[in-house]
Amino acid sequence: MNKIRRINPVIRQTNLPIKSDKIDRRVNVKGCLICIILLLASTVAEGFEFSLNGFLQGNYSFNTASSSPDGGDLKWAEERIQLKLDISNEQLRLFSKTGLYYDNIDRDVGVDFREVYFDYTGISFDLRAGRQIITWGLGDLVFINDIFPKDYEAFFSGRPLEYLKLPVDALKIGLYPALLSIDIVILPFFEPNNLPNRQRFWLYDPMEGISERKELKPSKSLKNTEIAMRFYRNLAGVDVAVYFYRGFYRMPSAEPAILSGLRLFYPSLSVYGVSLQYSALKGVMSVEAGYYNSREDREGTNPFIPNSSLKFLIGYQQQLWEDFTVTLQYFGEYMEDYSEYLKTLPEGVPKMRRFTDLLSIRLTQLLMHQTLRLSYFSFWSLSDGDYLLNPEIRYSFTDSVWASFGAMVFGGGEPWSQFGSLDRNDNVYVQMRYEF
């Protein structure tokens, strides 16, 4: 058997097609509806400000390298309406962001409760309860201490960037004593990353022959409640943060099931991390590191569970001239107990490197009074030799209408490496939005 989930960093490991279904969000639909009703009811209350905004969106992505595995020409084709409802006063806020969409590929209508939460702002503490999106850390499309779920399918399909982040159903507590600020996030319901869909994406699957797969998420129990903490403050001009997480890997691991087939599961994980961001060399420097403690395989002897690892990044951003910004970033991951990994690595399975890295560059030029944006983003792995390129042009036709055109190009490396495995999934995409 295989040790596919050995390295579990960032966007890595999209090469294992685990899920073919859309993210299942039915569980909490009831809760979301109750929140919205509460939201509406509270409009009656006095002293609240009410606002309703949203957008109409068309988002289409066309294959350019080859048809999808199911024979289709499209990676994504969706019309969507989003409504943002915000009711707030100085202390309380109820917010919901709900999407209604039509998926032209699966000919499917769906509702997406993207955010539905309740906020309380006190003098030295605050609360946010409900479905929310949380982003921590300093990485540019790489995540070390941001252990919240991601939707890589969205990113690789050319959806607007905000869809890379999946919401969590959580309670977030902010504490603000004099010396530092503290965020505590309690996540009772485990949410894995969303990986590209097998019907739409060509993916490397070392166990293609085994179609019987059972996904096992951590059960909902007090013991399995995830907790994430962030301690942060500005120290002499440096934004310093320390992070802690206890929960699970959001990428599944695979092991043979007792009778037959594969069991997909999410091993226990703790992360300890730190980040620094400050002005230097006429730009902004970012440094972040995190130790991933694979709690179910501390010695690295279990071939089905990722080894512990150390991840770090160094980033630098500078504005070279008016409205032109360059961001460079180097990300690395070092696997612990590599000799154990080699010892237990089954024959015929591609060998991961002890050290893998990723170099990224982002160029952004704004033109025509910042209504035209030209951008270029690329990942390039020095260790694996594969890459992702993402050029994009976005123009705001008016204050309420914009469109962007871009491309996602993958290649290089090996058929099983992170972006190399996505080689046949190149696509060009268009996003159009009317905002109100």
Next chain:
Amino acid sequence: MKRFLVPFIILFILITSVYAQDAREIMTKSQKAFLYAGEDLKVRVTMRLISSTGKVRLRELTMLRKNIGPAGGKQKYYIYFHAPADVKGMTFMVYKYPERDDDRWLFIPALNMVRRIAARDKASSFVGSDFTYEDVSGRDIDDDLHELLKEDMLNGEKCFVIKSTPRKADVDYAYRVSWISEESFLPLKVEYYDLSGRPYKLFTADEIETVKGFPTVVKRTMKNLQSGHRTEVVFTEVDYNIGLPEALFSERFLRRAPQKWIK
């Protein structure tokens, strides 16, 4: 002859340096009146970006500003965007330092993400308008050499006319000439000239109101004379000395806009 020449030169240097000193003093007073009025400021800003063909784009924001120390010193800015719709809810924070690059942070609500932004270029456009960051938050007095050219009347007001030449080539103009009101010390008109000496941009203070004893430019225009693009700015709900807490200028409130201050 020599006997007269030396005192003459000394006198000339004295007079010109007194003039230069005067000009610097006037600009310092002007900066205080224009950008440091009160301990703090809250204002709703509407910007109309108008192209040469008459196409209009709107930017609406609430700006909070707090002085840290005396005029000419450190300031903290907090900006909340109301419009256009695609940036509604976005917040922006600046720690302004007179002698070095600002620290800037941006909060993007769709990702619930705070980002520090590289801010080398104070002379770059503010939200795509004809105003630069420096026009919004000011330029260090000693970054320019100031000369008093003359006194002049403008719209019935007596003005000092001051030429300011940047000491370093850190801006996109060669020099600017400001008409500073002798009464309020507000700039009523500023002409910018490009490197070949042609008129480049024109700032005009179109309406002044006194709020809590502070004369305030509530309507202003910056016009790019070469492209024909202009930006009209209107201040409403201006208020000074409202007791903005310094804790407001923090990541906590960047992520969670304080309703009390931004409405």
